[in-house]
Amino acid sequence: MYILIASKQVWWMRLQNSSKQIMRIETNMPLSSLIEKLLRGEATEVHDEDFRTYVDSKMGNSQEAFQQALIEIEGAIDDWKCSYFISVYDERVNAYRTGDTQWTPQDLDDLFVEEECLRKEGKTALTVDYLYDEIERIGFINEYHRDAMDMARLNNDIDLLKNQWEDLVLAQIRSLEGIVNQMLSTASTEPKTEKQKTNRPEKQPIDPPEVFGVDMCCEITGYKKNTIYKLIHENEIPCFRPGNNGRKVMFRLEEIYQWMTKRKQESNQEFIEFMDKQLLARKNK
16 A cells, blocks of 8 residues: 655645756736746746745735636636546556456547547646656655655556646645735735725725634635535534534634644645654554
8 A cells, every 4th residue: 555645745845856947936927927837847946935025016915916816826727627638548448458348349439539639629648657757757755755656656546646746736836826815814905096996985804703604714715615615525624513403614713824824834844754654654564
């Protein structure tokens, strides 16, 4: 049984093992251009403070600017995830040759045509070998990570390889997203123009209540509802269910702020200790 790598730690470990490629973030660089560079892996030496400086100079203290940035970042991530598909054609062909499938030659032909259409649309076909090679190109986190990926390749575990590849590719853009979320939580609402300022009363920032529901949690964290519900389901965000029926989910402000901060402060040493424990457990089996 191989080790599952904690994706939250990937970002910091990548900085330790990345090449000495340095990218300076110009404050006049459009956010869309920065996002493209991050998704292409062209900014491996950019740190959180670089992102913070960029976001501060680009968006100031405007809630609207932060919210628009989060929409742009989430949209780019969604578009990127739609740019590939898992190819199963070769696997089906091998199963057909060994008699381990009920697929017919016509079924295989239909699958081939379907995958070819996706390729012509510009989508990338993901296979076990492709994912392993991409992870290797980006750089293994450490020897434990390499062992885990080797085992996943041997076991044809495309789901694990895909998750690890996504974590590595999206590590920096997720870091940028987290910083925008943090700055949004302390930002004030500012009018767009002087005309708006004179035509309507200035909107005062509303302090979030100490206890709130999913909608307010989305506003504070910047996450969409489906993401919040996923975090709740996976027990990755602090919440509670008041009353006897236990159906309505609520959050405490202090716990959410602590949770947002903690997600950005996990250290290399914590990851190394985690991996050491996992390796020891595997050896003792």
